Amino acid sequence: CADATAQLRRSTEMTRLLLIGAPGAGKGTQAEKLAIAFDIPAISTGDIFRHNVKNETELGKQAKAFMDRGEYVPDSLTNDLVRDRLSQADAKDGFLLDGYPRTADQVVELDEILSANGTALDVVVQLTADTDEVVRRLLNRALEQGRADDTEDVIRRRLEVYEEQTAPLINVYAARDLVVTVDGLGEVSEVTGRILEALAARGITAK
Numbered sequence: 001c002a003d004a005t006a007q008l009r010r011s012t013e014m015t016r017l018l019l020i021g022a023p024g025a026g027k028g029t030q031a032e033k034l035a036i037a038f039d040i041p042a043i044s045t046g047d048i049f050r051h052n053v054k055n056e057t058e059l060g061k062q063a064k065a066f067m068d069r070g071e072y073v074p075d076s077l078t079n080d081l082v083r084d085r086l087s088q089a090d091a092k093d094g095f096l097l098d099g100y101p102r103t104a105d106q107v108v109e110l111d112e113i114l115s116a117n118g119t120a121l122d123v124v125v126q127l128t129a130d131t132d133e134v135v136r137r138l139l140n141r142a143l144e145q146g147r148a149d150d151t152e153d154v155i156r157r158r159l160e161v162y163e164e165q166t167a168p169l170i171n172v173y174a175a176r177d178l179v180v181t182v183d184g185l186g187e188v189s190e191v192t193g194r195i196l197e198a199l200a201a202r203g204i205t206a207k
């Protein structure tokens with residue numbers, strides 16, 4: 001009966017997903033695939049910040065200094081941005097968050113935003129990849145895309161900040177029984193398949 005209830009819930013409710021994992025674990029790549037599969041917007045705070053930096057907005061100017069050093073942009077700037085983005089019409093029917101929350105305060109903030117809307121997260125997908133592999137991928141991306149924060153020193157700092165501030169959040173969500181852990185190594189399509197399987201095992205299936 002629990003299964004039937006989960007399925008009924010799934011068919012009537014929308015999908016609210018969160019992707020968490022170290023820089024280079026492949027969140028952005030998988031977020032695009034999942035957004036298509038579930039027909040929900042992928043919301044990446046990193047992409048939103050980079051867009052603002054490129055367009056030299058006030059937010060971009062403030063964020064850039066932190067991003068270039070591999071530090072997190074302050075919660076005071078990040079939380080308002082996400083609150084605003086989640087209030088837009090296309091996120092009403094579900095969403096996939098990539099790169100938020102990254103700090104304990106952001107978890108609290110997201111809880112508040114969602115509960116004010118009478119909703120909550122359905123699942124948190126933890127994407128894993130070992131440090132050697134993520135450094136290799138990020139250095140490779142540096143060659144291909146020239147992202148300002150993909151230099152070796154900054155990559156090292158980003159990984160440190162992730163371990164200090166973001167990795168502990170997995171336990172917070174695990175205590176709520178929301179976490180599925182997926183191996184991020186292998187072909188992109190292989191990893192997408194693993195994620196879809198893990199979600200299906202929780203009764204969350206693409207439309």
Ligand code: ADP
Pocket residue numbers: 022023024045046047049066067068070071072073074075078098099100101102103106149158
């Ligand atoms: P990666 O996961 O490879 O580090 P992102 O594109 O997710 O890349 O993030 C790039 C940078 O944007 C981060 O290093 C940080 O400076 C900033 N950023 C993104 N999301 C957040 C967030 N939720 N809180 C604070 N800073 C963030």
